[in-house]
Amino acid sequence: MGIVEAKNLLYEYFKRDDEGKVTGIETAIDHIDLSVEQGQFISILGHNGSGKSTLAKHINALLVPAEGSVTVDGLDTSDTKNHLSVRQIAGMVFQNPDNQIIASVVEEDVAFGPENLGVPTEEIVERVERSLKSVGMWKKRTHSPGRLSGGQKQRVAIAGVMAMEPKCIIFDEPTAMLDPGGRAEVISVAHELNKKKGITVILITHYMEEVVGSDRVFVMDHGKVVMQGTPREIFSQVEELKKYRLGVPQMTLLADELRKKGLPIPAGILTREELLNALCP
Template identity: 75%
Template sequence: MSFIEAKQLVREFFRRDEEGNIEGVQVALDHVDLNVEQGQFISILGHNGSGKSTLAKHINALLSASEGTLYVDGKDTADPMNQLAIRQSAGMVFQNPDNQIIASVVEEDVGFGPENIGVPSDEIWQRVEYALKSVGMWKYRTHSPNKLSGGQKQRVAIAGVMAMEPKCIILDEPTAMLDPNGRKEVIRVAHELNEKKGVTIILITHYMEEVVGSDRVFVMDHGKVVLSGTPREVFSQVDVLQKYRLAVPQATKLAWELQQAGLAIPSGILDREELLEALKACR
């Protein structure tokens, strides 16, 4: 069995009027199938409202499906008894860095998760040290989160999840509110955790340049997985991606435009180095 296995997952939200009668139904997840293996780096792309965050919340057992099944680490997310175990093995980092830091000191915030699952004090300290070091925030351990930059706050939030010793981390648009430097910082840390600590990463984003290093990319639209494959496979379909309200990185876009204009450039250029090589080969 895969680490995450979703079969025909459906989630509906009901809009109700003032008397509580159902006014309308919004299908946030529409028969989603998804398999993620342990140790993979997965990206889920989609515009705002495509259902990608709803999917993330299901993996963390914060929401439960209307139909279909979802197993995380072999446990059924529909069973309330599994909730804590699932949240521990598949931790989640949210979009707004301010609204997920609970404590007023960095190290105390990282210790919050282990405290909740009843880890003994001595071990909490070891875990906090390990977690903060793995995101490069150890020297800020006694700082107030309010004094940190957006990227640093997100790294603290990631450390807070790492301290629970998860097998998987779901990052739900962790870079949407950050500046370019903060964005790079967070993505770099996510890759490091994946490569060095073997943590499965599920990155949810609407920035295509962030998914370049992924093992597999899923594109969502209207609650459905509409496209999936390696970054190269996905990046080669520039026109399809634009239809799904996604912006292709400039190098990919330029390569695609040149290809359309008749130059012999291969499909699915991921970055500017590849474009440069392709152009050199053309000459």
């Protein structure tokens, strides 16, 4: 059984008017099945409002299914007793770097998770050191988060999750508010944690370039999983992706245009190297 299993998951919420009267029911997650194996790096793509963040919150037990079930490492998230364990096993990094750092000093923020879990003092100190080193922020441990760059703040947030010793980290659009440098920082840390520490990564994003290195990609639209496969399989369907308000990486797009002009270029080009090799073998 996988680390994260969603079966027939449904989540609805009430739409209300100005007076708070219910005017309708919105379906944010529409009968989703999802299975993630321990150690995988998976990506969930979708436009704004496609339901991908709602799905993420289910894996962390911040939301519980209205119908169907979600289990994390065998624990059912519908059971309130499991919530703390679920959140410890599947940590979450959010979009806005400023709104998820609780303390005013980097190391104190990283300690927040283990403190909540009741970890003994000496072990907290060790965990804080280990996690800050794993994201390359150990040198800044006594800094105030306010003086860090966006990418650095997100790395602190990742360290804060790592200090809870999770098996899985869900990244909920961690790069949406960052500049290109910051984006690259965060994505490379995610890959490193996945490779070196065996952390299962679930990356939610709408930047196509970021999903290229994943094992598996899920595309969401209107609360449903509409496409899934390896990045190559997904990106070979350029027109289909456009239909879901998504683009494809630049090189994939160029390869596609060239193919339309009659050049014999294989489908599913993802990187510059691949296109270069296709053009001059």
